[in-house]
Amino acid sequence: xxxxxxxxxxxxxxxxxxxxxxTDALMVKASEGVADAARDLLRAPDSDELIVAFVxxxxxxxxxxxxxxxxxxxxxxxxxxxxxxxxxxxxxETARMAGVRMFNCEDDTADQVxxxxxxxxxxxxxxxxxxxxxxxxxxxxSIIAGLEKIRTDAPEPQVIKGPTGESVYxxxxxxxxxxxxxxxxxxRVVAIDVHSGVATDDGSIPGPALRAxxxxxxxxxxPALVLPPASYLHSEIRLVxxxxxxxxxxxxxxxxxxxxxxxxxxxxxxxxxxxxxVVRLVTGSEQYPGAAVLGTLAAQNSGVGMVRLETTxxxxxxxxxxxxxxxxxxxRSQSIAVGSGMDPEDQETRERIDVALSDxxxxxxxxxxxxxxxxxxxxxxxxxxxxxxxxxxxxxxxxAASVLSVLDxxxxxxxxxxxxxxxxxxxxxxxxxxxxxLKGGTTLIAGPNGLVYVQAxxxxxxxxxxxxxxxxxxxxxxVAQQKAQFExxxxxxxxxxxxxxxxxxxxxxxxxxxxxxxxxxxxxxxxYDFPDNPLAQRHPNEIGGPIxxxxxxxxxxxxxxxxxxxxxx
Numbered sequence: 206x207x208x209x210x211x212x213x214x215x216x217x218x219x220x221x222x223x224x225x226x227x228t229d230a231l232m233v234k235a236s237e238g239v240a241d242a243a244r245d246l247l248r249a250p251d252s253d254e255l256i257v258a259f260v261x262x263x264x265x266x267x268x269x270x271x272x273x274x275x276x277x278x279x280x281x282x283x284x285x286x287x288x289x290x291x292x293x294x295x296x297x298e299t300a301r302m303a304g305v306r307m308f309n310c311e312d313d314t315a316d317q318v319x320x321x322x323x324x325x326x327x328x329x330x331x332x333x334x335x336x337x338x339x340x341x342x343x344x345x346x347s348i349i350a351g352l353e354k355i356r357t358d359a360p361e362p363q364v365i366k367g368p369t370g371e372s373v374y375x376x377x378x379x380x381x382x383x384x385x386x387x388x389x390x391x392x393r394v395v396a397i398d399v400h401s402g403v404a405t406d407d408g409s410i411p412g413p414a415l416r417a418x419x420x421x422x423x424x425x426x427x428p429a430l431v432l433p434p435a436s437y438l439h440s441e442i443r444l445v446x447x448x449x450x451x452x453x454x455x456x457x458x459x460x461x462x463x464x465x466x467x468x469x470x471x472x473x474x475x476x477x478x479x480x481x482x483v484v485r486l487v488t489g490s491e492q493y494p495g496a497a498v499l500g501t502l503a504a505q506n507s508g509v510g511m512v513r514l515e516t517t518x519x520x521x522x523x524x525x526x527x528x529x530x531x532x533x534x535x536x537r538s539q540s541i542a543v544g545s546g547m548d549p550e551d552q553e554t555r556e557r558i559d560v561a562l563s564d565x566x567x568x569x570x571x572x573x574x575x576x577x578x579x580x581x582x583x584x585x586x587x588x589x590x591x592x593x594x595x596x597x598x599x600x601x602x603x604x605a606a607s608v609l610s611v612l613d614x615x616x617x618x619x620x621x622x623x624x625x626x627x628x629x630x631x632x633x634x635x636x637x638x639x640x641x642x643l644k645g646g647t648t649l650i651a652g653p654n655g656l657v658y659v660q661a662x663x664x665x666x667x668x669x670x671x672x673x674x675x676x677x678x679x680x681x682x683x684v685a686q687q688k689a690q691f692e693x694x695x696x697x698x699x700x701x702x703x704x705x706x707x708x709x710x711x712x713x714x715x716x717x718x719x720x721x722x723x724x725x726x727x728x729x730x731x732x733y734d735f736p737d738n739p740l741a742q743r744h745p746n747e748i749g750g751p752i753x754x755x756x757x758x759x760x761x762x763x764x765x766x767x768x769x770x771x772x773x774x
Contacts, residue, residue, distance in 0.1 A: 206464050208455035209659075210425040212335045212405050218449045219424050229271075229295055231447050232264065235423040236271030236296075238445035239329065239397055242419040243276055246327055246393040250280030257325030258285045258305075260292050261332040265397045267293030268423070269331025272397075274303035284325070286310045286318060288332060288345065315347035323355060327393045330415055333401040335427060340412040341402060349402050350413035356392050396420045399429050400438050406456065407627045408432025424449045428456045431659045432627050433647045457627075457657045458715070462768055465716045468709075469508075470686050471769065478510030480693055482685035485513040485538035486678070487561040488545040488575075489520035490554055496546020496576075496674040498524050499754050501531055503678025504542075506761035507720065509685055513538055515557065520546075535564075539692070540571050540685035544578025545674045555581065565593040571684045571710065573597045574639075575677045579604050583611040586637055595707070596639035597684065597714055599677055605629055605643055612636040630657065640711055642680065642718065644673060650715045654704055658715035662722025664749055666729040671754025676721045679761070683717040684710060721757065723764045728756035733764065 210218075223231055247254050258273040260266040270285060270293055277283040277300070284306045287297075301307060310318050322328065332345060340346060394417040399405050402414030408429040417439045420430055424447040429435040472481055484504040489497025497520035504512045505528050512531045514524055521533055543561035547554050558578045562585065565572035572593045574582045579600055585592050600608055602622040609617040609632060622629040622643070630643040630651035643649040646665065650658040663672075687710055691698040698706075726733040729749035 206461065207426060207431070207459040208451075209428040209431060209457045210451060210453070211428070211456050214451065214453055215335070215425050215427075215449070218451055219447070222424075222447060222449055229267075231423075232267050232293075232296070233271055234447065235397075235421075235445050236268045237275065238423075238443060239268055239272035239395060239421045240275040240279075242395045242421050242443055243272065243327055243329065244279070246395065246418055247281065254281055254326045255324055256281050256283045256327050256329065257322050258283065258329040259322070259332045259401075260285050260287050260289065261334065261401075262289035262291050263334035263336075264293070265331040265334050267296040267331075268397045269329050270296030270300040270305075272329060272331075273305045274300040277303040277305045282306075284308060286322065288318070288348070313344075315344040315351055318344070318348050319351035319355065322352060325392060327395065328352070328415075330394055330396040330401050330417060332415075333399075335398050335405045338404060345401075346412055349415050353413060353415050356394070356416065393418050396439065398422050399427050400435065403429045403435040403438070405429045407625065408435040409625045409628075410434055410438075414438060419443060421445060423447060425451065428627075431457060431459060431647070431661070432649075433645060434624065434626075436647055436659075436661065454656070457659045459659050459661075460712070460715045460719050462719075462771075464712075465719055466768060466771070468687075468712060468716060469765075469769070470690060476510075479537070480689055481508070481510030482540070482682065482689040483511040483513065483536075483538040484509050484678070484681045484685045485515070485535065485541045485561075485570075486545075486681065487515045487541065487543040487557055488547065488674070488677070489514075489516040489524075490547055490551070491517050491519050492548060493546030494520035494523055495671060495754075496520070498527050499671045499674040499758055500542060500545050500678035500681070501528050502755070502758040503675040503721075503761065504682040504685075505531065505678075506758055506765075507679050507682035507717075508765060509682045515561075538568075538570060538685065539688035540573065540681045541565050542573040542575065542677050542681035544575040544581075545677050547577035549577045549581050562592045565596070566591070569594045571595040571597065571688060573599060573677055573681045573684065575599045575673065576604070579608055580611065583608040583637075587611055591638075593639075595710060596637065597642060597680060597710075598633065598637060598639050599642040599644060599673065599680065600633075601644045601673070602626070602629075605633060605641075609633060609636070627651075627657065631655070640707075640714055642676075642714060644676070648718050648722075650711060650718060652707060652711035654707060656708060656711050658711065658718075660715060660718040660722060662719055663725045664729050664731060666749055666752050667722070667725035667757065669752065669754055672725070672757060675724075675754050675757045676718065678758070679721045680714055680717040683713045683720075687713040720761065720764065723768075724760040725752065725757045727760040727764050728752040733767075 258269040396417035497516040603619040606617040630649040633641040634651040641651040647661040731749040
């Protein structure tokens with residue numbers, strides 16, 4: 206499991222480690238990781254590559270200077286642009302001794318810095334530390350905006366060399382008017398710890414930010430590297446392990462295949478359909494019959510013992526044709542899902558939603574609330590109706606804004622949710638008292654006790670109509686399986702605190718999102734037998750292809766079989 210840590214917690218733990226280590230030992234180790242990442246993006250030292258390190262005043266600036274020194278000793282041409290009047294002294298001296306050319310840019314305008322940086326083929330972003338909150342001050346804000354603007358320009362830069370092939374200029378003596386005339390180029394970027402311009406603890410982007418090919422983060426993964434929208438600014442994360450020991454629960458978690466396998470219930474000889482979980486789906490309509498079919502297939506293919514479906518005539522017929530083993534009508538279940546493919550403006554449909562919500566409370570069964578049931582449930586909560594012991598809400602950004610507008614003391618817009626999804630998910634969990642599944646390219650699962658999971662397994666191909674209906678079915682299945690596990694040992698279950706039970710449900714929901722994402726990956730023709738390193742780069746040389754929602758549902762058994770039959774389990 207990948208666990209991210211807050212800036213405050215990392216500083217607390219890292220401070221003790223730095224005090225116990227030799228001078229700059231951890232910084233040197235961190236900078237070696239930065240240099241390694243740069244080497245992976247560079248050609249040979251004799252290939253006229255030019256590395257430009259942007260140096261700020263904090264530890265990230267020190268990392269950049271030491272990394273610049275390592276790369277210069279490799280034989281690369283390296284320049285350091287000092288954007289502060291107090292760079293890391295030992296790093297600065299080490300870089301100078303290694304032959305890094307220095308440019309004092311602390312008094313330069315943003316345009317001057319950007320022009321000077323254009324010649325670089327690879328940039329090392331050590332401008333801003335992890336503690337910066339809110340928008341950056343000038344001129345740094347404009348520098349980052351300018352660098353991002355030219356990052357994808359072409360053609361290749363011209364590195365100025367003397368007749369012997371060596372630099373014409375001694376360190377610190379290169380005339381800028383000559384160096385700034387070279388054409389621009391598509392740059393590769395290695396960011397230190399986080400991208401300059403993002404909010405480290407919540408992943409929001411309050412102003413200009415510089416994208417990166419690789420982010421090298423130190424000691425622990427920062428939340429911004431997995432939380433959208435900042436998580437969309439890089440291709441790869443690399444962690445430099447500084448042997449830090451954390452005892453807190455962390456800011457966010459990400460489940461992987463091992464975490465899924467640890468909690469997925471493999472049936473034994475004494476199991477039957479009721480011990481394996483029964484899902485009750487109140488979904489679909491004559492207008493949207495496919496939602497019932499997709500949710501039914503998804504729940505069935507996720508491994509539950511039975512699926513009950515309550516819907517109208519057309520989806521009933523279609524669902525029976527697709528899955529003859531389902532049972533039509535209400536009955537005993539360990540989870541309910543409601544809302545997919547339902548229009549609450551239709552009176553008959555609204556009554557079906559109301560009954561499902563009421564039954565969840567009366568039967569003390571977890572309920573998954575999707576699509577057409579979200580606003581209905583929100584208005585019930587606003588009216589003080591505690592309709593369920595545990596509700597799992599599954600909105601996308603627009604639906605989340607609608608629910609928040611009902612429950613909060615102000616109106617929310619979709620754009621606000623997209624810009625700060627962690628804030629929105631936590632606010633929804635607080636206001637509803639339930640588990641929030643905020644769907645998107647990266648999906649956030651927020652529990653009412655503050656626990657947050659972040660899952661980004663699904664490829665962009667999964668953004669199709671009906672994909673959410675499939676996810677609802679998978680979540681309902683995993684929640685039913687968790688409920689069935691509690692029921693099988695009532696004595697042991699009675700000793701588990703309510704908070705721990707809720708945590709287990711949150712984890713089950715996160716594994717459902719993982720499973721849905723892996724099935725979508727398989728459906729798109731992408732490799733999905735990943736290593737358990739959640740930072741491993743996904744599909745670096747694969748594109749995949751278009752899929753339909755039903756393809757995701759159909760791939761669920763295949764993905765499950767492969768995961769459950771791993772030889773290294």
